[in-house]
Amino acid sequence: MIEYIKGELVELNPAFAVIDNHGVGYMLNISLSTFDSLSQAGKGSVAKLYVHEAIREDAHLLYGFFSKKEREAFLLLISVSGVGPNIARMILSSMSADDFSRAIAGNNVALFKAVKGVGAKTAQRIIVDLKDKIKLADDTLLEKADLAAGETFDEALAALVMLGFSQQASQKALKSLFSSNPTLNVEQAIKQALKMM
Secondary structure, rough: OOOOEEEEEEEEEOOOEEEEEOOOEEEEOHHHHHHHHHHOOOOEEEEEEEEEEEEEOOOOOEEEOHHHHHHHHHHHHOOOOOOOOOHHHHHHHHHHHHHHHHHHHHOOOHHHHHOOOOOOOHHHHHHHHHHHHHHHHHHHHHHHHHHHOHHHHHHHHHHHHHHOOHHHHHHHHHHHHHHOOOOOHHHHHHHHHHHHH
C-alpha cells in the first residue's frame, strides 16, 4: 500500500498531477483543492501527495491529496453507497475537508445537492451515513491533541484498519486504551485492541 508519493511536480492540471519519483512518473487524480495547493508551489517544485489506491479489474488508479484530512474525507465519502471516486472528488473540489465536516455536522443537504452529480437522495444518504463517523473523528482528534502518543495512536489505527477492522470500532477501542494508558507502544496498543474487538 502506498502512503504518499514525494517528488518533482512535472505536470499539473485541474484533474491530475504527475510526480516524478526517481525517474518514475506517477499520475494521480486530484481534487481542485489539491490543484490549488499545488499551483502555489508550481511545476518543478517538490510535491508530496497522500495516496489512495483503487485497484480494479480494468484499471489501477491513484488518487492524490495535499493533506491527510482531505484523504480521510475522500475515504469516508466512497464508503457511502452510491458515491464513487469521481463524485467524491467533485464534492472535495467544491468544498474543503473542514467545510465537508461542518456540512455533515450541520445537516447541510443543500451544500451537497449543489455539487454536480449529487441528487437529494445521495446528499441525504451522505449525511445520514457519515454523521456519527464525522463526530467520532472530531472527538478523537480533540483527545489526540492532548495525547503525546498521537503518532502511536495513528500507527495502531492504521494497522487495525489494514487487518480488516472498521475505522470506527478501531478508534473506539484505541481511544479507550490511550485514555487509561497514554504510554502504550504500537505493538501493545494493537494487541490490547484486538482483545476488545
